[in-house]
Amino acid sequence: MTREPIVLGMDVGTSSGKVCALDAQGHFLGMESEGYPTLVPQPAWAEQDPALWLPALGRACHRLLVRLGIERSNVRALAITSAAHVGVLLDDALSPVRPSLLWHDQRSQAQALALAEAAGEEIFVLGNNWPTATWTLSHLAWIRHHDADAWKRTRHLLLSKDYVAFQMTGRMTSDPAAAVSALLFDVHSGQWSDRLCGLAGISVSQLPELLPIAGEIGALLPEPAATLGLVAGTRIFNGTMDSTAETFSAGVRREGECVIRLASAGGIHGISSPPRTHPKLISYPYPVAPFWLSQAGTNTCASAVSWACSLLTGDEENPDFSAWSRLAEAAPPGSNGLFFHPYLAGERCPYWDGDLRASFVGLGLHHRRSDIARAVYEGTSFALRDALGVLQERGFVLDSVRLVGGGAKSRIWRDIVASVLDCPVQAAPLADSSAGAALLALVGLGVYASPAAVPAAEPDGGTQLHVPDPGLRALYDEAFARYRDVQGHLSDVYHKKPRQQAN
Template structure:
C-alpha cells in the first residue's frame, strides 16, 4: 500500500476517536475509547489527561488495523479537542491537577467578577464575553481556590496540544484554541498581557502560537513504541473540535451553516470578520481570513445519554440498541409530543441565556404521555434550543439556508428531520460527520497532500438530505414560542431552586460536622 493515509485524533467529552482516511476523503478505518468524567462537586466537570493518552495508545493501533494499514502508510497526523479545556504542568513536566472541562460551571462567581470589572474590555480584546466555559475565569478560580496549584504552573496546554506533545515533545497551540482561552488578543492573534493581568496569569506559561496546519514535529521513538505509529511521521498542530467539525463538514464559504449534535450542540456560520457580542462566540476559522461565529447549547447528546441511562437502559443492555429503540418509540409519536416540552439545561445554559443556574425540565406531562413522548420531546427541545441559537445569529446578520449536521446525534434520521423542521432549513448529512475527519483533512493540508484548505474540503461527500415540511415547520414555530415562554417563566424559579439546594447542602454539611465531632 502506498503512503496515502491521514490520521485525525479527536478528544471528545465522553470518548476519544481516531480516524484513518484516504487522500480522496473516504474513511479507511476508525476506533474509539471511552473517557471518564469526574464531577466531585455539583457543576464540576474534570478529566484525567493520562486517560486521554491511554485512549490514543489504544485506538491508533485498532484504527490502523481496521484500515488494513501499516504505520509507514501514514503521511501525517493531527488532533482536535474541545476548546477551553486546559492541562497544567509544573517545572518537572508533571500534570498538576485534573483538567477542567469546557462544560464546568464552577467559575460562575469568577465570571461575575470579571464581567463587573472588565466586561466590555474583555469583549473588545478577546472578541468574546467571559463565562464559565472559558479558560480565563477557570484560571481565576484556580488562583482563588487552589493557590498552591496556581503557583506551580510552568506550562499551560490546551487539551489537544497536551496530547500532541506526547507524540512530538513540543509545546505550542494554534490561533483558534488561543482565542478559545480568552487570554489572547483576537485582533493580533497573540497572547494579551492585559487579559492575563486581569487574573495575574504569567505570560511565560503560555505556548507559542502557530497556524492550525503547521507541522510542529514528528513522532518520537518513545511515542512510536507506545502508539504503534512510525517514528518520524509528521504531526500537524490541529485545532479545536468545532473548528475541525465545521471544516470537515465542508463549511468553506458563506451561506452554509453547521449544526453539531454532540455532547453539546452548536450552530456555526462563517463570517469574514468576528461579531463581538454578549450573545455569541467568535473564533478564527481554518479557512484563511475567515471567522466562524457560534451559538451553543450546553447539553445535547449528553442529555440524550442521560435520558437513556436514567429511564431506558437496564442491566447489561447494549447502549446502542437502547438508543435505536428510543428512536423507534419517538418516531411513533406525533410532532409536538402532544404538548410535552423539554428544556435541555442539565448543566446550565450558554446561548442565548448565558446562565449557569438554569435547570432542565419536562413541562406539560399528562397520562397520555409514554416513553416515546419523552424521547421526542428531548429531540424537539434540543432543536428548539438550536432555534434560540439561530435567532441569536440572525440578530447579527448571519444566516444560512442549508445546514450540515455533525456529531453522534446526526445518526438519527428522525432527529435530523426534526432539526430541519424546527430550523426550517435544508439539512445535509456528510458521509463522515466527525471532528476526527476534519483533523485528518487538516493533517493532509499541513503535509502537502492537498493544494490548500479549500482543496481538502472538496473531499466532503453528502449522503443524506432532509428538507423541512411546511406544516410541521409552522407547528414547530408555534411550539418554539411556547418553549421560550416556559423558559422565561421558569428562569427565576430555577434561581430560587439553586439557592434552595445551596441551603440544603449547607445544612447537610453542618449535620455531618455535628455527627463527626459529636
C-alpha cells in the first residue's frame, strides 16, 4: 500500500463520473470511471437523475484506491468538476425536485429564442454569452412553464458539481465559471445578477455562495466518506467547469496555446485577456486569472463515433473502438465521396440550431463499412473546422494544439484532425477534467501558490506530433466546401415541419 500523500479529482461528466489520483508533485497515478444513464423522454431531450452521480463516483473511487493500493487516510484532499449548465433544483428538504436537464438538451429552444428577442443584448453584456438552449437560464424558463409542480417546490438551485460538493460537505457553494455557465452571473460585478435571475424567475437568495476556484469548501462528512471509501474530514476544494479544467490540465497558460477536445462533445478552446466574446462562442473564466476561455463547441463528437460504432458493429454495450479505427484506416481520404454531418443532438457553433439532424450524404452501392467509419471521423473533424471559423473571426490562431478527450487516443482521428484543420496537433493523453480538478486540489493545499504556478499533468513518455499531410490539403479544402454546401441545403429540410405537424 502506498503511503504517499494523494489528491483526487472528480468529474461529474456527461455520461460517467471519473476519479483521478495525483501524487503531491502532480504526477498522474491513475483514473477510474463509472457510467450512469441519460434519460431521453423525447427526441433531442436529455436529462439525468442527480441521485446517481455521487454513488457512481463512489464506485469509481473504491476501484481506484484498490487498484493503486492507496490507503484512504493518505488522500489529503479532492476537488470536483462537472459538465456545464446542468442545474439541480432542490426543495425544502434539500432534495432534487426533478431530473436535471443536460447541456445538450434542446427542449428550451423556444424559451431561449424568447429571451434573446426580449433581452439578448443585455444578457450578452451581463453574462458574456448569448442565450441558447444550452444555458441553465433557458432550462429554468422551460421548467417554469412546463413543470409547474417542480417549479413550485423549488427553493434552491445548484450546478451539478456544486450539488455533489453539497452532498459531501453540507455547504452550498459555486465558482465563477460554473456561475457563468448558468447565465445568471454578472461578469462585471463578479456576483449573481438580480436582472438575470429575474429573467429566470428566481431570486439571488436561491443561489449558492461564490468561492474562488480552488477555494476550500469544507470537510467530507461521514456518510459520503463511506460512499467514496475515504476518511471523514478529508478537505474538499472548489473545482470548475470540465472544459476549463481539462484545458488547464493540458498546460494551456498563454494566448496562442489551444486545446481541441475530442470528447462526448467536441470543442476548440483558446484563452485570452480580455475575453474575446462572440454570440456564437461559449466563454468562461479560466483558472489562471485574468484569462477567459473561449470555446467553439460542437454537440456530438466522440459520442457520434460511439453511436456509429455501436450501431454498425452491433455491440451497444462494449463497442470496439480499436476495430472501428482499423476499419476507417482501410478507406481512402475523402471516404469515397461520402459525407457525415454529426448533428445527432442539433448543433452548437457556428449554427446554434437544435433542429439540425445527422445525415450520411452520397451513399452508393460502392461504399463499404470502412467508408462509413472514416466518414464519421472526417465529419466530426469538419464540424470542428466549421466551428473554428468563429474563433478565427475573433483573432484566435491555432498554435501549440493539444488533443484531449477519449478520441485523442485514436491515431487515425488525430491524423484526420491535423489535415482537415491544416495544423500540427499533439495528443495530451493524461489531460482530463478530473486531472485538472486534482491539480486545483493541490493549489488548495498550498502545494502551488496559484493555478498559474501549476505545470501540466505529466505526459506518459511523450507523444507524437501529427502534422498535416500536404497532399490532402486540396482534397479536404474542397470536401469541406461541399460539407458546408450540403449543410446549408439540409438545414432548410430540417426546419420544415412534417405534414402531420403542419396544422
